[in-house]
Amino acid sequence: MTDPETILIEVLRWHPDTPEAPWWQSYEVPYRADATLLEALQTIKDDLDGTLTFRWSCRMAICGSCGCMVNGRPELSCHLLLRDLAPGPVRLEPLAHFPVIRDLVIDQQDFLDKLPAVGAYLVPAEETEAAAAAPAAPSRQTPAQMADYYQYAQCINCLLCYSACPQYGLKPDFLGPAALALMARHDADSRDHGQAGRRAARDADTGVWDCTLVGHCTEVCPQGVDPARAINRNKTASARDYVFDLLLPGRRR
C-alpha cells in the first residue's frame, strides 16, 4: 500500500458566540506516516485555520493536555501516529462528558475541584512545624512497599478515563476514576497518615459507590493506572468499614 498524500481530519467545533450551532469542519492535511495527530492539528492551526482551538504542551504524553475523542475513543492526540489512523477520515470531538469551552477545549474545573476533595495529597507523619520545616533524612520505603501504590501514582490527569466512564457522564458529581485512583495512591503509600481524612469521600455515594465497574476507564488510560481496580478495591474496604461500624457502634463518627 502506498502512503496517501493527505489525510482528512474532521473536527466537531463549537464557539460560545454561536452557542446553538456546533458544526463539523473538515481539513485536508498533508500525510506523513510518523507524524502525530497533534502535529496534524498544529499544521491546521499554523497554515490553514488559526481559529481551530485545542490544548497541548509537552507533545510527549506526559502533561495530559491534549486529550480528545478520536473516532469515538478518548485519546491523547500527541500519542497517536497518523500511520495508525490512515487512511482516515479521522473524526475528532472534545472529550466526552465535559462541558465544552470551545472546539476541542473542555472545562476541567470539575476535576480540579475534586482533587482536594478526595485528599489527593500525602499527609506526612510529623506535623509539628519544626520537624516539617527541616526533615533530617529521607524516610525509608522499600521497592516492595512502593509497588503497592506506584501504578496509581502514574496518573497524568489527562481525564481520558472520565470521558470513558458513562457513570461520570450520567452523574457529574461522581468523583470519578482518576481522583479515586489518586485517593487510593495516597492511602496505599506507607508514608501516608491521611487515610482517615479520605474516608468520607470514599464512602459517599459520589465516592466509590457511583462506579458500576464499567471498566472502560482502565482500558483507555494511557499510563496503565487502572483506576477501575483502585475504585473497586476501595469498595470492598468501604463495605468492610460499613459493616464494622454497624456492628460496633461508636467505632467511628
Added chain:
Amino acid sequence: MTPLPTWQRGMRGWWRRDPAFRRYLLREATSVAIGAYALMLLAGLGCLVAGPAAWQRWEGLILSPVGLLLQAVVFAAAVIHAVSWFRLMPLTIPPLGRPGRRLADGAIHAGAWAASALCSLGLLGWLVYGA
C-alpha cells in the same frame, strides 16, 4: 465572575459510542435472566409446598419448549456472568499476600475457576446421586 459559557452534550444513546459499553450493558443485563431464574425456583418451591399436583405442573412448565428456551437464555447469561465476574474479580478484592509478593491476577483467576468447577461438580453430584 460570570459563569463560563459552555456547551454541555447529553448522554442520549451513549452505549452506541463504543462496543465496550454494549459489552458492559450485556453483562448487566444478565441479571434479568438470573432474576427470572430465581423467580422460577421460587415458584417451584411454592409448588413443592402446595403438593405433588402443583409440583408436576411446575415440572411440566420448565420442561416445556418455552421453559427450556428460557433456561437456554439463563444458561447463556449465567456463563457470561461467570466469565465477566471472575475476570473482574482481582479488581475487587483487596491485595492478597505481602508487599512485594502480591498474588498475581492470573492466580486469582485460576483459583476462582477451580472453585467454580469444584462447587459445580459437588452440586451436580448431589443433585444426581444424592438421596
Added chain:
Amino acid sequence: MDCDLVIVGGGGAGLRAALAATLADPGLDIVLVSKVVPMRSHTVAAEGGAAAVLRDDDSFAQHFDDTVSGGEWLCDQRAVEAFVAACPQELIQLERWGCPWSRQDDGRVQTRFFGGMRVQRTWFAADRTGFHMLHTLFQTSLRHPSIRRHDEFFCTDLLVDEHGLAGVLGVDIARGTPVLYRARAAVLATGGAGRVYAHNTNAGIVTGEGMALAAVHGVALRDLEFVQWHPTALPGSGILITEGCRGEGGLLLNAEGRRYLQDYDLGPPDPWPRPRAMELGPRDRLSQAFWHEDRARRTVTTPQGSAVLLDLRHLGAERLAERLPMISEVARRFLGIDPVTTPIPVRPAVHYTMGGVATGLDGATALPGLFAAGECASTGIHGANRLGSNSLAELLVFGRAAGEAAAAWSRNAPSAAGGSLLREAQARAGQAYALLAEGHQAGRPRVAELRTAMHAAMEDGVGIFRDAEGMQRACQALAELRARYRAGVALDDRSRSFNTEWLAAIELGHALQVAETIAHAALARRESRGAHRRRDAWSARDDANFLVHSLAYCDPQAAPRIEHVPVTLTRSAPGERSYGGAGARVALD
C-alpha cells in the same frame, strides 16, 4: 483584584515558591497564576533526576567543583555554595511530601550518575522525575487554601510605580477578559525560552515570556548567550531521550559503530563507568562532538535528519523496564523500535537556557518587589553550561528562597497604588487587545510565518557553533522580524474566548525579544566558553577579558544593550576544564 503576592508560573519553581511563601506566612493571600494548569507545566517533562549530595562518598565540595568546572568558571561561586548546601534539604522535603524517589532494596533513596558529575548524585523517580516532583508539589499545594490558583490565566505585563512592582496584568484565557492583580510582590517562575529555536526538547509553552516581562521594565537579562543543546533528542520532534540513559550505561555510537566521544578528549572508552568521561561527559562537549561527526558525515541518516545511535541494548530488558520505562515507551511509540534490540537514533536539540532574569540569592531582581526563580531566572549557578539534574534541584532551592523573600517583602511593602495604576493598567492591556482588534488587516504576516523565520534565524546564526558573521546575520534578521511584528500580525481568530492564536501572537512578541537578546549577547562575547562556541577568531576561552557575566538591557524599539560585569569567585580559581581520562573509575553499586 488585590492580593499580597502573585506568583507567575505553576511549574516546579512557582509551586515551590508558593508553598514556601504560605509556610513562611500562612496569613498571606497568594495568587498562583499560570497559563496552563500547573501539572501541564514543562517541569512535568523532566526525566533524568535532581542532584543533591546524599552518599557517603560525596561532599558539598565535590558538587561545588563539578558544577563550577561544568559551567567553565562562569558560575557565581557564592550562589553555587549556597545551592549545593541547600539541595539535600529540599529533596528530602519533597520526599516527605510524597515524591516516589526510586529506592534501593533496603528502602534508602537510590542515586544515579549524570553527565559531568563525579559521584552518583542524581536522585531520580524512574525516568519521570520531573513528573513526580511536579505532581508532588501540586498535590501538596492543594493542602493550602491560602494559595488561590488562577489556572489558564496568561500574564501579559507587569505594572510598576515609584515604589517598585505594583501589580501584574493578565488575561483570563477562557473568557478573554483582562485581569489586574494589584500586589506589591511577584515571583516570576515562567520557565525557559527553548521554543525560540526550531529543534528543541521543550514543551510548547516554553516561550520565554517571564524574561521579556521583566526586561521590558529595565531588569537585566544575564548570560542569555548560553543556550544548552541536549545531545540526545529524537530527530524531528526533539523529544528528549534522557541523560539518565547514559547514566545507566548507555553508549553513543556513530555510523561506523565507534564510540566517537573518545576522539574528542573524552576517552578512554572504558567498558563503563568512568564518571565525567565519554558518555558521562557534559552536554556542551557532547553536542559539539556531534556537530563535528555530522560534518565529517559519520552520522546515520533518518527521515528527520542526521543522527548518532544511543545503544541501550546491553542493559537488558529488565533494567530498561525498571529504570527507563518511559524512554522505552517513547522509542516504541514514536520510532517503532524496541531499545532492547535496537539502538535509538538521537541528535542534539535546544534544551535549556542557562541565562535569565538576573537575581540575587533570594531571587530578588533589580526591580523592588519583583522576584524570579527557576529556569527564567539566572542566579548564576549554571555558568556557561548547566549540568544535568542541577536544574530540578535549582527550582526547589531558589523557588523556596524567592517565595520566602517575596513573602517577607510583601509584608513590609507600601500599600497598593491607587487610580493612576488603574489607568496605566488599562493603557497596557490595551496594547494586547489592539493586536486582537487589528488582526484582520490585510498583508500582515501570520504568527507561524514570523515564528518560522525566527527559528531559522536562530538555528542559522546562534547554533551549537557560532561565528561573528552568522550572529550578525541573526541580529539583523531578528531586528527586522521585530519591526514586522510591531507593524502587526494577521489573526484568523478575533474572538475572545480561548483565543490561542492571539496568545501565540503575544508569546511571539516576547520570544522575539528574547531571541534578539540571545543573539546580541552571543555576538558580544568574543571568546568560547561552555555552550558558547565560536569558530572564528574567538574560538578559545579568554579569562582575562571574558570571565564576566553579560547583562542585557532591552529596549522595546531598538536592539538590546549589552554590558559585562565580573563573576564572583570564592574558592575555585579558573582552571583547565578536563573530562575523560582524568576521572577515576568507580565500581557501580
Added chain:
Amino acid sequence: MNARFRRSHEPLFWLLFGAGGLLAALVLPALVLFTGVIVPVARGPGGEGLLDYTRVLGLLAWPGARVALAGSIALLAWHAAHRILHLCHDLGVHAGRGLKWSCYGSAALVSLLACGLVILLPSP
C-alpha cells in the same frame, strides 16, 4: 472537606449483590444445566425423573439443603434487583426513590417468601 459527603448505604445492597453474584458465578451454570438439560435427558427406565416429587423432598430433607435453597433464591434475587436498578439508571430511566423501593422491595419479598416456603415444606 468532609461536610460535602454523606455516607452511602450502598454497601449493604452491594454486599448482597456481590454474594449473589459470586454464588451465580460459582454454581448457576451447573444448576441450569441440571434443570434444563440433565433432568429432561436423564429419565430412568421406568420413566422416573430426577425431579420427581418425593425425590426432591428427599433431597431437601436435610435442613442444610433447605437453608441453601432459600438462601440461593434470595441472593440471586438481590443480585438481580441491584443490577436491574442500575441498568435502569444506565438506560436513562431515572432511578428515583420509587424505582429503588420497588427493586429492593421485590428482592426482600422474594427472600421472605423463600424463607417462609422452606419452613412450610413437608417432610418426605
